[in-house]
Amino acid sequence: MHVLSRLKFSAYGMHFADQIALVSVPLIAKLVFGASAETIGILVACQSMAHLLGSLPFGVVVDNAQSRTVAIASTIISVLGFAGAAVCIYVGSLFWFGVSVTFGGFGIVLFVLVSLSILPKIEAGDRLAKANAQIEIPRALMSFLVPLGVGVVISAATAQWVFAAATVGGLAALLVATGLPCFSMATGTKEKTVKQVFKAGVYVARQKFLLPIALCAIFWNVAFFALLVAMAPLIVDVYQADPGVFGFAMAAFGFGSVAGSWAAGRFSTQIPPNVILLFGPGSSVVALIALTLTPPDGPIGVVYGAFLLLGFGPGAWLVSQNSIRQMVTPSAMLGSVNAVIQTAIYGVRPLGAMLGGALVEATSPEASLVFVAIAYAGSFAAALFSPLRALRRYSDLSPEPAA
Numbered sequence: 001m002h003v004l005s006r007l008k009f010s011a012y013g014m015h016f017a018d019q020i021a022l023v024s025v026p027l028i029a030k031l032v033f034g035a036s037a038e039t040i041g042i043l044v045a046c047q048s049m050a051h052l053l054g055s056l057p058f059g060v061v062v063d064n065a066q067s068r069t070v071a072i073a074s075t076i077i078s079v080l081g082f083a084g085a086a087v088c089i090y091v092g093s094l095f096w097f098g099v100s101v102t103f104g105g106f107g108i109v110l111f112v113l114v115s116l117s118i119l120p121k122i123e124a125g126d127r128l129a130k131a132n133a134q135i136e137i138p139r140a141l142m143s144f145l146v147p148l149g150v151g152v153v154i155s156a157a158t159a160q161w162v163f164a165a166a167t168v169g170g171l172a173a174l175l176v177a178t179g180l181p182c183f184s185m186a187t188g189t190k191e192k193t194v195k196q197v198f199k200a201g202v203y204v205a206r207q208k209f210l211l212p213i214a215l216c217a218i219f220w221n222v223a224f225f226a227l228l229v230a231m232a233p234l235i236v237d238v239y240q241a242d243p244g245v246f247g248f249a250m251a252a253f254g255f256g257s258v259a260g261s262w263a264a265g266r267f268s269t270q271i272p273p274n275v276i277l278l279f280g281p282g283s284s285v286v287a288l289i290a291l292t293l294t295p296p297d298g299p300i301g302v303v304y305g306a307f308l309l310l311g312f313g314p315g316a317w318l319v320s321q322n323s324i325r326q327m328v329t330p331s332a333m334l335g336s337v338n339a340v341i342q343t344a345i346y347g348v349r350p351l352g353a354m355l356g357g358a359l360v361e362a363t364s365p366e367a368s369l370v371f372v373a374i375a376y377a378g379s380f381a382a383a384l385f386s387p388l389r390a391l392r393r394y395s396d397l398s399p400e401p402a403a
Contacts, residue, residue, distance in 0.1 A: 003122050004131060006180050007071075007115050011138035013173030014075065017082055017166035018108045018139075019146035021047060021101055023250050024162050026232050027150070033094045041229045041357020045350030046098040050105030051342060052350060056197045058110045059339020062117050063196065063332065067183040070114045075174035078107030079167055086163035107170070113342060117335045120326050121183055129394065132322040133265020140261045140315050144254025147247045200336035209328055209397075210337070212386030213321045214344040216281055216379045220314065223284070223375035225349040226356030226368060234365035235303075238296050245300060252304040256311025263312075264319035272392040273320050280317025281379035283309050288373040292366075327397040 025047050029040045062070055081104020088097035115135055123131040150162065204210045235245045264276060287309040294302045321341075329337045352375075359368040383389070391397075 003118070003181065004134060006176055007118060008134050008138060010071070010075065010111070010173040010176045011115065011135055012142065013169045013171075013176065014078060014108060014111050015139040015142040016146060016169035017078055017104070017173075019142045019254070020150065020162055020166040020169070021082065021085070021104060022143075023147045023150045023247060025101060026228065027246065028089065028097075028162070029094075030232060030236075032089060033092075033097075036361070038357045038361050040232065041353045041355075041360075043094075043098050043101075044225060044229055044353035044357075046102045047105055049102050049350050050109050051345075052348075054106045054109040055113070055339045055343040056336075057339075058106075058113050059200065059336040059342070060196045061110070062113050062335030062338070064185075064335075066185065067114050067118050067121075068177075068180045070110060071118075071177045071180055072174065074107045074110035074114060075170055075177050076107070077110065078104045079170035079174060081105065081107060082163050082166040082170055086160050086167060089160045089163060104166075104170075109342065111173075113335060113338050116322060116326065116338045118183060120331060120334065128326055129268035129319060129323045130265045132319050132326075133261050133268075136261040136315070136319050136322070137258060137265075140254060140257030140311070142254065143257050143311070144251050147250030147254055150247045150250075152244065152247070196333070196336050197339075200333055200340050203329070203333065203337060204340045207328060208387045209324055209391065210341065212382050212388050213277075213324065214341055215382035216277075216317075216388075217321075217341065217345040218348050219375050219379035219382060220281055220284065221345055222348050222352035222355070223288075223372045223379065224310070225352030226359070226375065227288075227372045229353050229356030230360050230365045230368040230372070233360055234369075238365055239300065239303075240296075241300060245303065249303050249307040253307040253311040256308040256313075257315035258311075260312040260315025260317075261319050264316035268320075268323075268394070273324065273394060274389055274391045276316045276320040277383050277388045277391065278380070280313040280320075281376065281383055283313030284376040285373065285380050288369065288376050292369045292373055323394060324391075324397060327394065328399055330399045 025043055026040050029043050033039075081100050081102070084100030085097055085104060088094075088100050119128065119131050119135065153162070204214055231246055231249065235241050235249075239245070260280075264271075287306040290302055291306040325337060325341055326334065355371070356368055359371055
């Protein structure tokens with residue numbers, strides 16, 4: 001099996017498990033533990049804390065360790081974490097449930113970072129966008145199928161089995177990852193961890209394309225996770241709808257991500273990067289305006305349409321920005337730079353989740369949507385008022401020396 005195929009199939013297993021956690025944690029918190037909106041926000045923050053705590057040190061690991069070993073280790077970590085979450089649901093321990101979900105998330109973080117660093121070693125520059133799309137489609141497809149399944153089966157009685165299924169996904173990824181070959185490693189004197197992280201952060205801050213990508217990601221992810229926390233009480237308490245609507249909305253988001261990722265890979269040579277980089281956050285603003293203007297007695301279809309758009313534009317954006325950072329970053333520091341960007345993309349999720357929970361508790365789910373819309377507008381502005389606006393060809397990109 002080709003290396004790219006092994007990465008792709010491992011990604012299916014890992015993202016299957018990750019999406020189960022992403023969708024199920026808020027619902028299990030409400031259905032099994034009877035948690036408040038504020039507690040749900042803390043749990044979602046715990047789930048995302050792995051990205052905040054793990055990305056930077058894991059980026060250094062990826063730069064200095066054998067990629068095959070790192071990939072295998074990432075799957076083992078996820079298996080242990082999600083198996084622990086299933087046990088915690090069974091025994092009724094809310095605290096250790098949060099700890100287990102966080103630990104399982106560390107495996108996802110490590111897997112994503114090592115995958116992004118492997119791709120430039122196996123694919124030429126003009127094929128990177130298509131390769132990134134192949135790695136991104138499993139995440140997008142799982143974000144469609146998994147919420148759909150969770151929306152159908154989730155209940156207090158089935159909660160434990162949901163995380164048992166996540167564990168099986170991690171085991172499948174482990175089985176495929178063991179067949180990866182050993183990869184070439186950068187030679188030369190290894191720098192200390194803190195210095196490597198600092199150097200990567202400085203590089204991102206000074207690189208004209210990477211800085212706006214990071215800012216765009218920060219605003220978008222704060223908004224998205226505040227939205228996730230607000231949606232459960234919005235659907236149940238305001239729309240008076242079945243909790244499964246949340247799962248179906250996330251399925252619409254996943255379907256949009258699949259379509260966006262596929263389109264970005266399929267038309268990478270025909271659509272200028274700047275169009276994708278502006279459309280991604282811009283479409284999110286449109287989606288939130290539609291959601292904010294929907295009255296409590298309005299059609300639920302608007303919720304599905306908004307989440308479909310939230311998946312499509314950012315799904316294409318993610319493929320495009322992955323390709324850009326791989327092309328402009330020196331190979332020896334790709335893991336660390338990826339980690340800095342991943343921290344921007346995922347590390348602010350706990351902040352968004354806690355802000356969303358606090359706003360719902362202090363005001364209302366509807367009022368929190370206004371905050372989400374403003375944050376999405378900030379994401380769009382970060383791309384619009386930057387050099388990303390003028391980037392018309394991937395071929396214009398090349399690595400820049402580190403300062």
